[in-house]
Structure formats: C-alpha cells, structure tokens
Amino acid sequence: MVAAPDPAKLSVRALSAWYGDKRVLSRVSLELMPREITAIIGPSGCGKSTLVRCLNRMHELVRGARHEGEVRLDGEDIYAADSDPVWVRRRIGLVFQKPNPFPTMSIRDNVLAGLRLTGSLPRERADAVVERALVQAALWDEVHDRLQEPGIRLSGGQQQRLCIARALAVEPEVLLLDEPCSALDPIATTRIEDLLTTLRERYTIVIVTHNMQQAARVSQKTAFLLQGELIEFNVTDRLFTQPADKRTEDYITGKFG
C-alpha cells in the first residue's frame, strides 16, 4: 500500500548539524507547505543559515560539517544514499545573504549561468529564459537595455535581484533566501518583498530575516530559532500576537537578541 502523500513540500525531521565537534542545530523539525512563505527568525549565530544550507545540501560542502536527521522533498529523502546533491540543489535554489554575481559574466550570462553550468540550456530558449527570470525578479525594466554589461556593475540591490533571477532561471521548486535584504535600502527591500509575494504562487519559499516587520509582512508561517533549537513554529500572525513561549515573546518584543 502506498502511504497518503505528504502535503508538505519539504519536511524536516529531527535535523541536527555540526561544524566539527560544535553542534549548531538540535533536532529541528519543520514542515514547509507549497505556496507558502516561511520566515526563519532568531538572534545572530542561532543557526538560521546552517538550517537553510542543510535544506539543499550546501552544508556538506563545508569541511568538517555533518548532520543527522531527515529532510524530505515531496516525501523523498534528499540525503538518501542514491540522492544526487547536484539534483537536489537544482530543485531547491538558494540565494545568499551577500549578493554574489559571477564577476566575469554579463547580466545576461549571470542569469543563464545555472542552465549553462548544468548543460541544460536549449540555445533557442536563452532569450526567453533571461527575460522571464529578470521580469520575475523585478529587474527587467532596469536592465533590459544593458544585458551585456557586467553583473557586478549593478548596485547592491540590483545585484541581489540578479542573484534571485539567476536562481529562478533554473526553475527550482523551492527557493531559500538567506537574509536577502540585509544589505539593501528600504526601497530595494520593498521591491524584493513584493517580488516574494508574487513568487509565492509558484514556489515554496523560505526566507531568513533579522527584520521582524519583514517576517510579519511577507510570511505565512514563522519559525523562531534560538541556539540551534526550534523554539516555536506557527502561523505568522499567531506567533507575533500570541507567542506560546516566553523566549519567543522576549525576542519579538526586543528584550534580547
């Protein structure tokens, strides 16, 4: 008999992670629903980036890093012995905290980089891919007439949207964003928030943020991490208005962190 399909897009069970001997995540469990934005909040160093990196097998690239527990994408364990990390990362995209466009590539080539590097770009579709990804990332209007310029010539906020476009171009199913607005001004931040809201229709999105207002504005669910432990995970409105845990309340009211 086949088990009933798991409604979660990504489900995390008892995930722990280490750098060498240092444990930075302790048995975190989370369910990420399709067409929902999940915000991850918590003080600096609590393991938010590590958690996100465990979700698409980037964690294992760090020397000495290891993990325990399960992460299932559509019910399949992404850490199973026969699961290919490269394939996992194609389905689960990650945008980093610091924009990192490829310095030798033009804006256009940056958008196409994922498809080119994986050898999966049909030549005749290139223009369409570039336009679609840049439109989705709300960058098209600003760059459509200078696609051949180097990506690093763009402003910080534009570079971050370029990185989002680059991630979208490979058409992942899940999009992980690690503090995508930490280096941006309020206008660029608003643009990215609007963008996430529109992307929500098609992707399962996780956003790490230090900004409580941002979590409240864009997300449906919020997870609060503290020293590697998941303290609370709930519907965003609920978590911010009636936190169940005293530590969550302290954090969101600014008593620490």
Next chain:
Amino acid sequence: MSAPRGTPRDASAPLHERLLEQVLLGCGLLSIAITIAILAVMVGESAGFFAEVSLAQFLFDDTWTPLFAERHFGIWPLVAGTFLTAAIAIAVALPFGLLAAIYLGEFAPPRVRAVLKPTLELLAGVPTIVYGFFALLVLTPQLQRWLPSLAGFNALSPGIVMGMMIVPMITSLSEDAIRAVPDDLREGAYALGAGKLATVFGVVLPTALSGIAASLVLAVSRAVGETMIVAIAAGQQPRLTLDPQVPVETMTAYIVQVALGDVPTGGLEYATIFVIGGALFTFTFAANLVSRRLARRQYRSVAT
C-alpha cells in the same frame, strides 16, 4: 613593533629605531640607484653602438655575425633563438603547470597540498646549471634515439628542460590566483546545481583568468631571460630558424659568449652585449609590467 608603513616619522621613537629606519631606507635607495646605473651604462654603450651601426641594419639584417670578419648586426637570429626555446618551454610548462595548479587549488586534500606545494616550490631552487647539464647530457642523447636528426646542440632539449624548470612558477602563481577566487562564487555555482567540474571550469578559472595570464607572462619573461640552460645546451650559432633540431643562440647565451670570450673592451663587439642586454631588459621589464596589471585586474574584479 615598529610603526606601520606610511605613518609619519615619530620623533620620540628610540634612537636605534630611527637609525634602523635610515639604514633600511639607504638599502632601498641603493638598489634603485644600482638599477638606474645599469640602465645608464646600457643606454650609453648602446648609443655608441648605434652611432656606428644603423638601426635599420640592426632591425632588418637577417644575420648576426659581429665577431666575424664580415660583420652583420641583425638581431633577428638571436630573437628567433630566444623565442623558439621560450616557446618550447611554455608549451611544456603551461599545460603541466596549469593542471597542477587546478589540482592543488581545487581538488587536492589540504594535507596533500601542504606537502606538494612546498615540494614544488623547492624545485624552483635547483641551480639552473644543473638543468643545463641535464639537457645536454641526458635529455639530448635520449631524444636523439627517437629523433636521429637532432643535433647535439639544439633548441628542443633545453626548451623542454626550461619548461620543467618553469612549471613550479606557473603552478604556484596560478594556484594563488585560483585560491584568490572567493568561496562565495563557488557556493553560488553549487547552489545553482553545478557540479564540481562545471564550477571549476565555468566559474573559478574564468574568474582567475587574469591572474593565470599574469603567471604566464611572468613565465615567458623568465624563459626569455633564462641563461645557463640555453648557453650550455642550445649551442652558440645565431641562426634565423624555427627548426628546434639545430643549434641556435639565444640573446642571453650570446651575452655569455662575448662576456667570457676575449673580445677587447670598448670595441663595437663589446658594445653589442649592452645592446642585446638592453633589448632583454626592455622586454622583461615590459612583461613584468603587463603581468602586474593583469594580476591587479583580477583582484579588483573579485573585490565586489
């Protein structure tokens, strides 16, 4: 600890510190002064040379026989010998050096790298005369078994050996360029679903390209300036040819020949070594400048 560079002199510093500073400054100035003096001598002697030999003959004559009764002063045979041996050296050194750099920078486990890199750099310390004898007495006879038409003195053997000598330099400098590529970029590629090879060849190497080109230019400059190997194993026959099997003479080997020979000082023959030296100096100086610009370009481009 002494004051960091560029800070104004601190009058209250103890006397011995101020003294030491003066001594170091003196040493720095002295080495610059010596370089300028060398340049001045070369320019002076070259001026004397060109008063007697026209620039046109120097550039358009195809024969170099300043020591013969019938004297010709066309530089091209020496240039050809120099660049032929250098080209062979680079053809050997570039693929090996670059592959070794890619391996060390991107694939070698840290412990392997910790052993290999210093070992490779040690090779750069082998005196070139050893390489020269190796070319003449070992490699040339071996090559002659496969290539019977190879002369005892030729461009091929010293070219290959010079390439082996240059490998560590290309490896070391290219590996520095590869390691200077920030991890952000590698992670960016991995996060898009790129594999290791695609990441290395699609992102890391293109980003390190100016630095790698800088190492190549420096290697060419080193090969052109290399003296002992070619003086011993390439012969002393200035010859306008690209045939690697026959004896040739490089610019450096010519300087050795004249400097060690019994050419009277002050004559035209004697002046030729300064002219050739000046040409060499100009080339290597320009190559080093280009190399530095290339290296700087990479560091600028990744400093986002």
